[in-house]
Amino acid sequence: MQVNQNLSNFSDVSVQTAFVIYALALFFAAFYYGKIHTVIDGRRARDAAKADEKSKVLVGAGTETVASSASGADQEVISLEELAAREAKANKIGGMTQSLIWLGVVLHVVAIVLRGLATGRFPFGNLYEYVLMVSAGVIVISSIALQRKEWRTLWPWILTPTLALMFYGSTKLYAESAPVVPALQSYWLPIHVTVVSLGASIGIISGIASLLSMLRRWQSKGTEHGIFGKLAKPLPSANKLDQLAYRLAVITLPTLGLGIVLGAIWAESAWGRFWGWDPKETVSFATWILYAAYLHARATPSMRKIAPWINIAAMAVMVFNLFFINMVVSGLHSYAGLN
Numbered sequence: 001m002q003v004n005q006n007l008s009n010f011s012d013v014s015v016q017t018a019f020v021i022y023a024l025a026l027f028f029a030a031f032y033y034g035k036i037h038t039v040i041d042g043r044r045a046r047d048a049a050k051a052d053e054k055s056k057v058l059v060g061a062g063t064e065t066v067a068s069s070a071s072g073a074d075q076e077v078i079s080l081e082e083l084a085a086r087e088a089k090a091n092k093i094g095g096m097t098q099s100l101i102w103l104g105v106v107l108h109v110v111a112i113v114l115r116g117l118a119t120g121r122f123p124f125g126n127l128y129e130y131v132l133m134v135s136a137g138v139i140v141i142s143s144i145a146l147q148r149k150e151w152r153t154l155w156p157w158i159l160t161p162t163l164a165l166m167f168y169g170s171t172k173l174y175a176e177s178a179p180v181v182p183a184l185q186s187y188w189l190p191i192h193v194t195v196v197s198l199g200a201s202i203g204i205i206s207g208i209a210s211l212l213s214m215l216r217r218w219q220s221k222g223t224e225h226g227i228f229g230k231l232a233k234p235l236p237s238a239n240k241l242d243q244l245a246y247r248l249a250v251i252t253l254p255t256l257g258l259g260i261v262l263g264a265i266w267a268e269s270a271w272g273r274f275w276g277w278d279p280k281e282t283v284s285f286a287t288w289i290l291y292a293a294y295l296h297a298r299a300t301p302s303m304r305k306i307a308p309w310i311n312i313a314a315m316a317v318m319v320f321n322l323f324f325i326n327m328v329v330s331g332l333h334s335y336a337g338l339n
Helices: 005-060 080-119 127-145 149-171 188-218 226-232 238-271 279-299 307-327
Strands: none
Touching: 005 080, 005 149, 080 127, 080 149, 127 149, 127 188, 127 307, 149 188, 188 226, 188 238, 188 279, 188 307, 238 279, 238 307, 279 307
């Protein structure tokens, strides 16, 4: 089928526009992050002042109770009205961030659809198109999973790597719209790649949540210090982040497993064997094993402390599979459009 170059060009413009909107959303997300920081400082200053007043009353009453408010002694105590105004302004900025993200998602999805229409096939034929799918999946799934206000502080941590992925995909991995190679001309292509890209998207978010839970556990609430403490202060608690990572990993494991099984069925149809320890197959299976190990460690009290590290390792291996195996290692899955 002849490629419709106009639709292909419109797809490229949609990707670029989505990138700009995501970048603008990142700016607002970072601004929101800072506003929440000041709200937290205001709350803690007020709590410390109340504790100080209570201790004075108790001491004045002749009790032996001693209370310390040193943590809030150097913070400005603001009125409830000012604190409410700060929080309302922060929530407004957070809402604007989410609106921009949804606008970017619409353009992102339009770019994928136009790419498919331009070539008359599902847009999964090369690594550039796969990166478009995975990055869109990360943003859509994050928008669904992070709807509560307390999760909005995760957006800078999600948008930054997503933008980096989109930038690299649109510059170094970009491939002109063209028909796929004969080996990919199969109805298994959209089925297998859709499931795998969905699993990868969920796994990336889960890995980021585990990484942030480790940061939050190191910089626990009320004891933050240094630069990393300032970065961690607006984040939810370590337990909430760990729970988010776990819930997402519970979905990632069977999704990636299904993708591997579907790939094996396609391999039998295309190459006459279900499994051949091709580099892509091997690393994909290793990734699945790591997610299984994470869930096992998460459910085992004696291994629970190392569980987040296993989840982070699983994400790292998946990213390694996405780039190094596709771009450097030669194998039966070398369809990145770069070989």
